[in-house]
Amino acid sequence: xxxxxxxxxxxxQAAGVPRVVRGLARExxxxxxxxxxxxxxxxxxxxxxxxxxxxKRIASRGSRLPGIVWFLTEGRRAILxxxxxxxxxxxxIPHLAIPSRVATVLTVHDLEWRLYPxxxxxxxxxxHRLLVWPSVQKxxxxxxxxxxxxxxxxxxxxxxxxxxxxxxxxxxxxxxxxDHLMAAEYVAGRYGVSTDYALAVGTVxxxxxxxxxxxxxxxxxxxxxxxxxxxxxxxxxxxxxxxxETIRRLGLTGDEVRFLGVVPEEDLPVLYSGSSVFVFxxxxxxxxxxxxxxxxxGVPVIASNTSSxxxxxxxxxxxxxxxEPEAFAEAILRxxxxxxxxxxxxxxxxxxxxCFSWGRAAAQLLECMERVVAGKNSARQPSx
Numbered sequence: 164x165x166x167x168x169x170x171x172x173x174x175x176q177a178a179g180v181p182r183v184v185r186g187l188a189r190e191x192x193x194x195x196x197x198x199x200x201x202x203x204x205x206x207x208x209x210x211x212x213x214x215x216x217x218x219k220r221i222a223s224r225g226s227r228l229p230g231i232v233w234f235l236t237e238g239r240r241a242i243l244x245x246x247x248x249x250x251x252x253x254x255x256i257p258h259l260a261i262p263s264r265v266a267t268v269l270t271v272h273d274l275e276w277r278l279y280p281x282x283x284x285x286x287x288x289x290x291h292r293l294l295v296w297p298s299v300q301k302x303x304x305x306x307x308x309x310x311x312x313x314x315x316x317x318x319x320x321x322x323x324x325x326x327x328x329x330x331x332x333x334x335x336x337x338x339x340x341x342d343h344l345m346a347a348e349y350v351a352g353r354y355g356v357s358t359d360y361a362l363a364v365g366t367v368x369x370x371x372x373x374x375x376x377x378x379x380x381x382x383x384x385x386x387x388x389x390x391x392x393x394x395x396x397x398x399x400x401x402x403x404x405x406x407x408e409t410i411r412r413l414g415l416t417g418d419e420v421r422f423l424g425v426v427p428e429e430d431l432p433v434l435y436s437g438s439s440v441f442v443f444x445x446x447x448x449x450x451x452x453x454x455x456x457x458x459x460x461g462v463p464v465i466a467s468n469t470s471s472x473x474x475x476x477x478x479x480x481x482x483x484x485x486x487e488p489e490a491f492a493e494a495i496l497r498x499x500x501x502x503x504x505x506x507x508x509x510x511x512x513x514x515x516x517x518c519f520s521w522g523r524a525a526a527q528l529l530e531c532m533e534r535v536v537a538g539k540n541s542a543r544q545p546s547x
Contacts, residue, residue: 164198164199164248164249164532164533164536165198165199165201165245165246165247165248165249166198166199166200166201166247166248166249166250166251166532167200167201167203167242167245167247167249167250167251167265168184168188168200168201168202168203168250168251168252169184169203169204169250169251169252169253169254169256170184170188170202170203170204170208170210170219171203171204171205171206171230171254172184172185172253172254173185173188173202173204173208173209173210174204174205174206174207174208176398176425178366178397178398178425179272179366179452180253180254180272182428182452183253183270183272183308183332183452184253185210186332186333186334186335186521186524187253187521187524187525187528188200188202188210189521190333190521190522190524190525190526191525191528191529192212192213192214192217193214194522194525194526195214195216195529196214196216198216198529199216199217199218200214200216200217200218201217201218201219201220201241201242201245201247202217202218202219202220203220203234203238203241203242204219204220204221204222204230205221205222205226205228205229205230205233205234205237205238206221206222206230207221208221218245220238220241220245222237223237231294234260235259235260238260239259239260239261239262242260242261242262242265243262247262247265248265248266248536249265249266249267249268249532249535249536250265250266250267250268251267251268251269251270251528251532252267252268252269252270252298253270253272255269255290255291255294255295255298256269256298256301256302258297258298258300258301261301264539266303266304266532266535266536266538266539267301267302267303267304267535268302268303268304268306268528268531268532268535269298269299269301269302269304269305269306270305270306270307270308270330271295271299271305271306271307271312271316271449272307272308272312272449272450273308273312273315273447273448273449273470274312274315274316274319274320274449275291275370275447275449276288276291276292276295277315277319277320278315278319278447279370279446279447281369282368282369282370282402282446282447283370283401284400284401284402287401296320299316299320299322302326303326303535303538303539304326304327304328304531304534304535305322305326305327305328306327306328306329306330306528306531307327307328307329307330307449308329308330308331308332308449308450308471309329309331309449309450309471309474309475310329310471310474311448311449311470311471311474312329312449312450312470312471313327313328313329328531330524330527330528330531331450331475331518331519331523331524332450332452332455332519332521332524333455333519333520333521333522333523333524334452334455334456334459334516334519334520334521335521337429337432338431338432338435338455338456338459338460338516339432339459339460339461340436340459340460340461340513341432341433341436341437341460342436343436343437343461344358346433346434346436346437347359347360347437347438348437349433349437350394350433350434350437351437353430354394354421354423354426356392356394356421356423357391357392357418358437359391359392359439360391360392360393360394360421360437360438360439361391361392361393361394361438361439361440361441361442361495362394362395362396362434362435362438362440362441362442362457362462363376363393363394363395363396363397363441363442363443363444364395364396364397364431364434364435364441364453364456364457365397365443365445365453366397366398366400367395367397367398367399367400367403367406367422368400368401368402368403369401369402369403369405369406369446370445370446370447371397371444371445371446372444372445372446372467372485373395373406373444374405374406374409375444375485375486375487375488375491376393376442376444376488376491377393377406377409377410377413377415377420378409378413378488379444379488379489379491379492379495380393380413380415380419380420380492381413381414381415381488382488382489382492383492383495383496384415384419386492386496387496390419391439391499392418392419392420392421393419393420393421393442394421394423394434394438395420395421395422395423396423396424396425396426396431396434397423397424397425397426398424398425399422399424431456432456432460435456435457435460435462436460436461436462438457438462439462439499440462440463440464440465440495440498440499441453441454441457441462441463441464441465442464442465442466442491442495443457443464443465443466443467443472444466444467444485444491445466445467445469445470445472445485446467446469446485447469447470448469448470448471448472448475449470449471450471450475451466451471451472451475454466454472454475454476454480455475455515455516455519456516457512458476458479458480458512458513458515458516459512459513459516459517461509461512461513462509462512463480463481463498463505463508463509463512464476464479464480464481464508464512465480465481465482465483465491465494465495465498466480466481466482466483467482467483467484467485468482468483468484468485469485476512476515477511477515478511478515479508479511479512479514479515480508480512481494481497481498481508
């Protein structure tokens with residue numbers, strides 16, 4: 164097959180969708196010696212190609228076109244020249260750019276724009292509202308990261324189950340347990356934080372529900388002398404006025420709640436390993452990669468009991484309501500104060516994390532593309 168990949172996410176920082184595309188593409192590039200691949204992007208991106216079957220298709224020098232416009236012009240011409248069999252995208256597809264003879268596979272990560280529009284920036288919301296539904300209609304196959312998202316697609320967009328399949332995400336091999344004390348000391352020296360900290364990872368934006376977490380920290384500070392630190396790693400996103408006001412209202416200081424901003428991906432495994440507990444109060448997730456990364460690093464997880472989170476963590480985490488700061492505070496104290504519980508959670512987390520790998524996910528995606536192409540070719544055959 165000649166396979167096209169929407170590589171636009173590879174040109175931005177490694178969070179969310181970019182990490183998904185990079186993880187799957189790395190495994191396909193490493194393992195697949197039969198098919199040819201073409202990576203399309205309106206911007207240059209860093210993705211070393213060691214497989215001669217892989218090719219980049221980047222915007223011409225000096226081009227400043229937005230991704231959608233580029234796909235409708237230069238990108239479409241390149242797709243036609245490359246004579247693709249199938250095109251895969253992990254974000255909305257500019258459907259008019261893909262010739263009708265090319266099979267399309269679309270990964271839909273979540274339906275935040277329909278279920279939690281108030282948590283999105285206005286620009287992102289309208290882009291999804293305008294482009295997601297046509298992309299879903301165009302695609303020959305819809306892939307979701309979780310059964311939870313698949314159910315949302317059926318319930319909200321009324322997609323038939325026959326058009327969908329679930330492919331769980333994976334994690335890199337770098338996410339594994341490290342010596343806890345050494346990791347904590349490295350993080351303290353590198354980032355100027357305490358050696359005793361709880362960790363949250365994700366873009367700082369309303370859907371991540373960090374306001375509940377800082378409310379829980381106020382409860383902990385009032386109960387625990389010399390309270391440990393809450394460390395948040397992730398880009399500063401949007402609509403954070405309420406979070407900032409909550410922190411000021413509660414009188415929490417920078418020594419109690421630390422925002423690190425974007426952390427280099429190579430530092431994330433040690434950041435997880437040095438933490439005493441991983442906290443994930445998200446209102447809604449299509450999958451939740453940090454959950455698996457934390458479990459793989461041997462860190463007990465406390466998370467919200469919503470959307471895909473129970474599906475991802477199984478029985479390895481403590482799950483509480485994302486709207487109850489008291490419940491988060493109680494769960495944190497319980498994990499930190501009960502060594503037998505902590506040990507059991509770590510063991511279950513390591514076992515659960517082993518269920519997810521990019522290699523397995525890439526193999527499933529390739530099988531999906533093969534079936535879609537075979538189906539498309541079969542439909543073209545004249546009936547006898």
